[in-house]
Amino acid sequence: MDRVIRIGTRGSKLAVAQTETVADKIRATGAEVEIVTVTTPGDVSSKPIPQIGVGVFTSALREALLRKEIDVIVHSYKDLPTAPAAGIVLAAVPPREDPRDALIARDGLTLGELPPGSKVGTGAPRRTSQLLALGLGLEIVPIRGNIDTRMRKVTDGELDAVVLARAGLARIGLVGAITETLDPIQMLPAPAQGALAVECRAEDVDVEHLLASSLDDEGTRAAVTAERSLLAALEAGCSAPVGALAEIVEDLDSEGAVVERISLRGTAAVEGENGAVDMLRASALADFAEAEQLGRTLAAELLDLGAGALLSGPAQ
Numbered sequence: 143m144d145r146v147i148r149i150g151t152r153g154s155k156l157a158v159a160q161t162e163t164v165a166d167k168i169r170a171t172g173a174e175v176e177i178v179t180v181t182t183p184g185d186v187s188s189k190p191i192p193q194i195g196v197g198v199f200t201s202a203l204r205e206a207l208l209r210k211e212i213d214v215i216v217h218s219y220k221d222l223p224t225a226p227a228a229g230i231v232l233a234a235v236p237p238r239e240d241p242r243d244a245l246i247a248r249d250g251l252t253l254g255e256l257p258p259g260s261k262v263g264t265g266a267p268r269r270t271s272q273l274l275a276l277g278l279g280l281e282i283v284p285i286r287g288n289i290d291t292r293m294r295k296v297t298d299g300e301l302d303a304v305v306l307a308r309a310g311l312a313r314i315g316l317v318g319a320i321t322e323t324l325d326p327i328q329m330l331p332a333p334a335q336g337a338l339a340v341e342c343r344a345e346d347v348d349v350e351h352l353l354a355s356s357l358d359d360e361g362t363r364a365a366v367t368a369e370r371s372l373l374a375a376l377e378a379g380c381s382a383p384v385g386a387l388a389e390i391v392e393d394l395d396s397e398g399a400v401v402e403r404i405s406l407r408g409t410a411a412v413e414g415e416n417g418a419v420d421m422l423r424a425s426a427l428a429d430f431a432e433a434e435q436l437g438r439t440l441a442a443e444l445l446d447l448g449a450g451a452l453l454s455g456p457a458q
């Protein structure tokens with residue numbers, strides 16, 4: 143590569159940390175890399191995400207990419223809208239971090255140890271509905287802001303606990319604060335949680351190849367494709383009460399040879415009786431090459447169960 147590759151990132155500690163890991167991998171190929179910080183409306187406003195609009199964090203970066211102010215974007219994959227962006231390709235999906243959600247509670251408590259009435263902070267309808275559906279009598283308090291701000295609410299005693307993505311905490315060196323990593327049986331992560339999406343301009347073929355060869359992980363791409371296809375087929379976005387987790391598992395084919403397949407679990411929150419929250423759940427297995435179809439199949443099953451009437455807005 144005979145030019146400097148400019149990677150755009152949001153200014154948050156998490157965004158910068160994940161951009162630096164990607165930058166290091168690209169530098170290892172011998173290419174020269176520069177990191178450019180782009181401020182997005184989502185960083186400036188403190189309103190709840192559903193009010194600012196989906197994709198607030200990504201649009202500003204994508205506009206800068208198309209204006210050629212930057213050449214590469216590193217996104218938290220789960221924050222991307224499901225609709226494709228014109229002129230932009232997903233050049234690489236690097237190996238995923240642990241996709242699970244994590245609890246950070248006072249006094250080292252786990253979810254089951256929090257007494258009824260405990261205040262748990264989260265701004266995500268998906269986390270809110272799954273927490274409420276556990277029937278623990280928790281009081282969900284809407285919060286947002288970066289990871290440090292959310293954690294401080296527990297240290298300050300304003301909240302008993304917060305729920306955050308384990309991957310984000312790991313990337314900024316804070317896994318030590320986790321008091322429980324939540325089992326996906328209790329809390330299915332957001333589609334693509336823990337994964338990164340590395341984009342470039344569609345016409346920038348040299349950069350696309352460099353990113354694909356130095357960063358892409360086939361297994362992560364397949365898993366995330368299945369999860370996001372489920373989300374898209376439910377016509378839901380990144381702030382929907384939808385959880386999904388795909389895992390690559392070993393299975394035997396009809397001749398007894400070991401093959402890799404994709405196992406997908408999904409959940410969607412709908413309004414139950416008397417304003418209660420019902421979590422619909424379903425699972426399915428498919429061949430490795432059928433990720434996209436697997437997501438659609440599972441979405442169809444959830445729709446059959448009643449997922450057409452997803453809880454809307456922050457499910458408080």
Ligand SMILES: NCc1[nH]cc(CCC(=O)O)c1CC(=O)O
Nearest residue numbers: 218221306307309310335336337
């Ligand atoms: N919506 C904010 C956001 N986007 C990505 C992550 C964490 C890292 C990841 O999931 O890749 C977070 C914070 C969180 O949910 O705790």
